[in-house]
Amino acid sequence: MDTPPPQTFHARKLLLAPLVSALCLLxxxxxxxxxxxxxxxxxDGILEGELQKQSLVGAALGVIVDGEVAYLRGYGxxxxxxxxxxxxxxxxxxxxxxxxxxxVTAMQLxxxxxxxxxxxxxxxxxxxPDKKAxxxxxxxxxxxxxIVHYTNGELIRTQREYETAxxxxxxxxxxxxxxxxxxxxxxxxxxxxxxxxxxxxxAAIERAGKEKFASQVKDRIIRPLxxxxxxxxxxxxxxxxxxxxxxxxxxxxxxSTNTDVSWKLAGGGYISNIDDLAIFARALILGKxxxxxxxxxxxxxQKLKSSKPTTYGYGFSIRGLGEKFQVAxxxxxxxxxxxxVIFPKKRFGVVVMSNSEHCDSRKLAGVFVDTFAKLSGKKxxxxxxxxxxxxxxxxxxRARLASAHGPAERP
Numbered sequence: 001m002d003t004p005p006p007q008t009f010h011a012r013k014l015l016l017a018p019l020v021s022a023l024c025l026l027x028x029x030x031x032x033x034x035x036x037x038x039x040x041x042x043x044d045g046i047l048e049g050e051l052q053k054q055s056l057v058g059a060a061l062g063v064i065v066d067g068e069v070a071y072l073r074g075y076g077x078x079x080x081x082x083x084x085x086x087x088x089x090x091x092x093x094x095x096x097x098x099x100x101x102x103x104v105t106a107m108q109l110x111x112x113x114x115x116x117x118x119x120x121x122x123x124x125x126x127x128x129p130d131k132k133a134x135x136x137x138x139x140x141x142x143x144x145x146x147i148v149h150y151t152n153g154e155l156i157r158t159q160r161e162y163e164t165a166x167x168x169x170x171x172x173x174x175x176x177x178x179x180x181x182x183x184x185x186x187x188x189x190x191x192x193x194x195x196x197x198x199x200x201x202x203a204a205i206e207r208a209g210k211e212k213f214a215s216q217v218k219d220r221i222i223r224p225l226x227x228x229x230x231x232x233x234x235x236x237x238x239x240x241x242x243x244x245x246x247x248x249x250x251x252x253x254x255x256s257t258n259t260d261v262s263w264k265l266a267g268g269g270y271i272s273n274i275d276d277l278a279i280f281a282r283a284l285i286l287g288k289x290x291x292x293x294x295x296x297x298x299x300x301x302q303k304l305k306s307s308k309p310t311t312y313g314y315g316f317s318i319r320g321l322g323e324k325f326q327v328a329x330x331x332x333x334x335x336x337x338x339x340x341v342i343f344p345k346k347r348f349g350v351v352v353m354s355n356s357e358h359c360d361s362r363k364l365a366g367v368f369v370d371t372f373a374k375l376s377g378k379k380x381x382x383x384x385x386x387x388x389x390x391x392x393x394x395x396x397x398r399a400r401l402a403s404a405h406g407p408a409e410r411p
Contacts, residue, residue, distance in 0.1 A: 062274050078241075092354070099329065102202055128200060133186055149184075149192065171199060171206055174264070188305035229276050231272070257334050281351050316328070338361055341369075350365045
């Protein structure tokens with residue numbers, strides 16, 4: 001299995017902002033060896049400071065260096081009221097990073113000639129009404145299908161009785177959450193981000209792959225990578241280790257709502273610990289999920305019909321060129337904020353998960369990248385300009401990882 005070896009958390013007390021808690025636990029996770037004391041204190045101090053600034057209750061962060069899961073750390077509390085710390089067992093919602101799973105699954109079907117990216121999506125899902133426009137899987141992958149999101153157009157939900165208590169476990173029935181809504185624009189005319197578009201895509205995936213969408217994600221991604229906690233966040237299931245969610249309202253950090261996300265599985269319905277998100281990011285960096293030519297297509301920014309460029313490929317946000325080429329996605333919904341950013345050419349990546357809805361995950365990921373650059377001896381710059389995967393960085397990072405107890409084992 002392509003998974004890091006068993007690792008250990010260490011807990012110690014730290015003082016966070018009064019709005020979060022007077023006393024929280026810091027848990028560290030490193031492969032085989034700790035960072036040296038000076039490096040750890042510098043890294044912890046900078047990151048704890050950022051957590052205080054944002055009044056975060058809990059967070060988990062990880063780094064992949066030279067294609068290896070080199071650093072994972074949990075901060076704060078998974079459950080403030082019961083003083084349960086963030087550990088490697090803590091599960092956070094992926095939110096919209098779930099779209100990356102959907103994209104990879106779609107592209108694997110494309111490689112096997114099972115999913116035609118240029119075909120009318122209704123040929124797979126006739127349950128979706130005719131919108132008098134050609135909408136293809138390609139349009140859905142790059143948010144150009146004109147499908148309504150939440151507040152950018154009229155959202156019409158189909159009203160009917162279901163024979164099952166949890167109907168939206170079926171991605172086909174989940175089409176009822178938006179299928180009657182008018183298009184917000186003609187396909188290919190605009191980039192218009194939409195979670196509902198990925199629900200439609202998952203229905204096409206289910207029909208093309210002749211297996212339930214969730215089962216395909218499990219068989220094509222979760223099992224091959226050895227992910228142990230990754231699963232749909234079905235609210236009707238008792239899932240141990242779920243983080244309690246929090247939000248900031250009128251100057252106070254309060255418990256957030258516990259909403260059901262089963263209806264948007266493909267667009268924001270998965271949950272896991274920090275380990276599994278790091279494993280997924282590492283697999284993307286190492287090209288373990290799709291063929292090189294498919295990866296190139298997936299990570300190419302897609303143009304509109306007018307030839308105007310966008311910064312979104314097939315399920316991923318794309319930035320930079322050459323050595324600064326960056327692939328990323330963020331997630332935001334009730335109970336969570338997440339961020340995954342990888343530099344494939346540098347074999348470097350950062351993953352962030354928080355149970356605080358007011359978390360600026362982009363900033364937190366940027367602080368983490370810049371902090372690792374500082375610890376490696378490289379002058380930091382803006383996150384988009386850091387080149388974290390160069391050989392001197394990798395050697396210095398590994399040296400610091402090994403300094404306490406000897407050479408670090410490779411995952």
